[in-house]
Amino acid sequence: MTALDLTRADWRTSTRSSGNGNCVExxxxxxxxxxxxxxxxxxxxxxxxxxxxxxxLRSLDEDQRG
Structure with missing residues (x-):
């Protein structure tokens, strides 16, 4: 397995983050x-x-729909 070159990564906060400080990028x-x-x-x-x-992501949508 080859490591990813993250120097070019354009990080953004996930739209799935809830805004309570527990965020992922x-x-x-x-x-x-x-x-x-x-x-x-x-x-x-x-x-x-x-x-x-x-x-x-699809599994998250399904969980929200219940």
Whole structure:
């Protein structure tokens, strides 16, 4: 597995963040979706493929609909 080059990442706060300080930031880098804790920007980053990311977002929508 090759590490992502995050130097070009354009981080933005997720629209799914609730505004209570528990936020994540997301960026698209080399076809992957990178996710990090907004309070620990130099900390670990998780990376997901686009299909996995879409499935994750879809599951959030389904949970909200109940």
């Amino acid at each position: 997301v960026a698209t880098v080399d076809g992957q979706v990178a996710v990090r804790d907004s309070k620990d920007r130099s900390g670990p980053v998780l990376a997901f493929g686009p299909t996995t990311w879409r499935l994750f």
